Amino acid sequence: MQIARVRGTVTSTQKEPSLRGTKFLVLQLIDEDGQPLPGYEVAADSVGAGIGEWVLVSCGSAARQVPGSEQRPVDAAVIAIIDTVGIENRLLYSKRDQY
Amino acid sequence: MQIARVRGTVTSTQKEPSLRGTKFLVLQLIDEDGQPLPGYEVAADSVGAGIGEWVLVSCGSAARQVPGSEQRPVDAAVIAIIDTVGIENRLLYSKRDQY
Amino acid sequence: MQIARVRGTVTSTQKEPSLRGTKFLVLQLIDEDGQPLPGYEVAADSVGAGIGEWVLVSCGSAARQVPGSEQRPVDAAVIAIIDTVGIENRLLYSKRDQY
Amino acid sequence: MQIARVRGTVTSTQKEPSLRGTKFLVLQLIDEDGQPLPGYEVAADSVGAGIGEWVLVSCGSAARQVPGSEQRPVDAAVIAIIDTVGIENRLLYSKRDQY
Amino acid sequence: MQIARVRGTVTSTQKEPSLRGTKFLVLQLIDEDGQPLPGYEVAADSVGAGIGEWVLVSCGSAARQVPGSEQRPVDAAVIAIIDTVGIENRLLYSKRDQY
Numbered sequence: 001m002q003i004a005r006v007r008g009t010v011t012s013t014q015k016e017p018s019l020r021g022t023k024f025l026v027l028q029l030i031d032e033d034g035q036p037l038p039g040y041e042v043a044a045d046s047v048g049a050g051i052g053e054w055v056l057v058s059c060g061s062a063a064r065q066v067p068g069s070e071q072r073p074v075d076a077a078v079i080a081i082i083d084t085v086g087i088e089n090r091l092l093y094s095k096r097d098q099y
Numbered sequence: 100m101q102i103a104r105v106r107g108t109v110t111s112t113q114k115e116p117s118l119r120g121t122k123f124l125v126l127q128l129i130d131e132d133g134q135p136l137p138g139y140e141v142a143a144d145s146v147g148a149g150i151g152e153w154v155l156v157s158c159g160s161a162a163r164q165v166p167g168s169e170q171r172p173v174d175a176a177v178i179a180i181i182d183t184v185g186i187e188n189r190l191l192y193s194k195r196d197q198y
Numbered sequence: 199m200q201i202a203r204v205r206g207t208v209t210s211t212q213k214e215p216s217l218r219g220t221k222f223l224v225l226q227l228i229d230e231d232g233q234p235l236p237g238y239e240v241a242a243d244s245v246g247a248g249i250g251e252w253v254l255v256s257c258g259s260a261a262r263q264v265p266g267s268e269q270r271p272v273d274a275a276v277i278a279i280i281d282t283v284g285i286e287n288r289l290l291y292s293k294r295d296q297y
Numbered sequence: 298m299q300i301a302r303v304r305g306t307v308t309s310t311q312k313e314p315s316l317r318g319t320k321f322l323v324l325q326l327i328d329e330d331g332q333p334l335p336g337y338e339v340a341a342d343s344v345g346a347g348i349g350e351w352v353l354v355s356c357g358s359a360a361r362q363v364p365g366s367e368q369r370p371v372d373a374a375v376i377a378i379i380d381t382v383g384i385e386n387r388l389l390y391s392k393r394d395q396y
Numbered sequence: 397m398q399i400a401r402v403r404g405t406v407t408s409t410q411k412e413p414s415l416r417g418t419k420f421l422v423l424q425l426i427d428e429d430g431q432p433l434p435g436y437e438v439a440a441d442s443v444g445a446g447i448g449e450w451v452l453v454s455c456g457s458a459a460r461q462v463p464g465s466e467q468r469p470v471d472a473a474v475i476a477i478i479d480t481v482g483i484e485n486r487l488l489y490s491k492r493d494q495y
Binding site for chain 5: 207217258
Binding site: 001002003031032046047048056058059060061062063064065066077079080081082083084085086087088089092 | 304305306307308309310311312313315316321323337338339340348357358360361368369370371372373
C-alpha cells in the first residue's frame with residue numbers, strides 16, 4: 001500500500017454501469033514524512049475519507065476485495081484512513097494533531 | 100485509476116480472436132491539471148469516448164471487469180468519461196466548458 | 199497495452215514444462231511515433247508476429263487470457279499485430295506502408 | 298519480491314472491516330547491499346517482523362495468498378524475515394551479525 | 397518477462413509456512429545485451445538455475461502458475477533458463493558460449 005493525501009474528486013455520468021454510486025477520490029501520493037511523491041492515483045472510496053486526510057491506497061486486484069466492488073473495474077481503492085505513522089518509534093504523523 | 104486524454108486509435112486485423120470488435124484507444128496520461136505525463140496507454144473502450152475527452156483508465160485485471168471483456172487479453176480499459184475534476188474544492192476541469 | 203516493435207527471439211530448453219511450445223519474442227517498447235522507450239519485454243506470441251512488425255503487448259494476468267496459455271507462467275503476450283496508429287485523425291503508422 | 302528494512306508502523310481505526318487485526322508495517326525498499334532505494338511500501342505483516350529487520354515483501358495478488366488475508370484488500374505483505382543474502386557466494390547480509 | 401542474470405540467494409527460516417522448500421534467487425535485471433538495468437528481483441526458482449546463468453523471470457500472478465506454487469505468496473518466479481537471445485537474426489547471447 002502507499003500513503004496518500006486526499007486532494008479532490010472526479011465525477012462522471014457516462015461510465016461502466018457497475019460504477020454507479022462509486023465515489024472517486026484524487027489522491028496525492030506522499031512519503032512517510034508527508035512530502036509529495038511524483039504520481040497520483042484516482043481511487044474508489046468506501047471508507048468516507050475527506051479532503052486533506054491521510055489514507056492507505058491499495059492498487060491492483062486488491063481494490064476489488066472491498067464489499068460491493070468485487071465486480072467493478074477499479075484498480076485502486078482507499079482502504080483505511082490513517083491515524084498515525086510511526087517511524088523507528090518516533091511519531092511522524094497523527095491525525096489527532098491535524099484536526 | 101489514472102486520468103488520460105483520448106488521442107487516437109489503433110487498428111488490427113491479425114489478433115487474438117476474442118478481441119474481435121474491441122475498440123482500442125491511444126490515451127495520453129495526464130495529471131489533474133491536464134499536463135501530459137510521460138507514458139501512454141492503449142486501452143479497450145466500451146463507454147464510447149471520443150478524441151480529446153478526459154477519461155479514467157483502469158489497468159490490470161480490472162480491465163476485464165467490463166461486460167464482454169471477461170475473457171479478453173486486455174490490461175487497460177476506459178471505464179468512465181470524466182465530467183469534472185475538483186481539487187480542494189476548486190474546479191480544475193469541466194467537460195461542459197470544453198465542448 | 200503498450201505498442202512495441204518485434205526485435206528478436208529467446209529460446210530455452212530447461213523451463214517450466216507448461217511452456218513447451220511457447221514462442222518468446224523480444225519486444226522494444228515504442229511510443230506512438232515509433233520512438234524507442236526505455237524498457238523491453240519478452241512476450242509469448244501466438245499471433246505469429248515477425249521481426250520489425252508493430253504489435254500490441256498486454257501484461258499481467260491478461261497474458262493468460264489467450265487460448266492455450268491459461269495455465270502458463272507468462273506475464274506478457276503479443277495480442278495483436280498493428281495495422282494502423284492514428285493520432286488526432288492523422289495516420290502515424292500504417293503496416294501497409296512498411297512492407 | 299523485493300528486499301526491505303522495517304522502519305515503522307501505520308495505525309488506523311476507520312478502515313475496511315476485513316482489515317481488523319491487520320498489522321501494517323512501513324518498509325524501506327533496499328538493494329542487496331542494504332542501500333535505500335527510492336520508494337517505500339506499507340505491507341501487511343503476519344510473520345512478526347520487527348524494526349530494523351530485513352524482510353522479503355511480495356506485492357500484488359500474492360499478498361492475499363497468506364492465511365487469513367485471502368479476502369483482505371491488501372496489495373503488499375511481508376512474507377519472510379531474511380536470514381542471509383549471498384551474492385556470488387559472498388555473504389552480504391546475515392541477520393545473526395546484526396543482533 | 398524480463399531477462400535477468402542469477403546473482404545469489406536469500407535464505408529465511410521465519411516465513412509464511414507455505415514457503416517451506418521454496419528457493420529464492422537474487423536476480424539482476426539486464427537488457428538484451430546483458431547490460432545491468434536498475435532494479436533487481438528476488439524470485440522463486442523451480443527450474444534449477446545457477447549463479448551467472450541468464451533466465452526469464454515472470455512477475456505478478458504468473459509466478460503462481462508453477463506447479464507447487466499455486467498457493468504461495470510469491471510475486472516473481474524463474475520460469476526458464478535462456479539458451480539463446482537473438483536480435484534481428486544476430487545471436488547476442490548463447491549459453492553454450494558461456495560454459
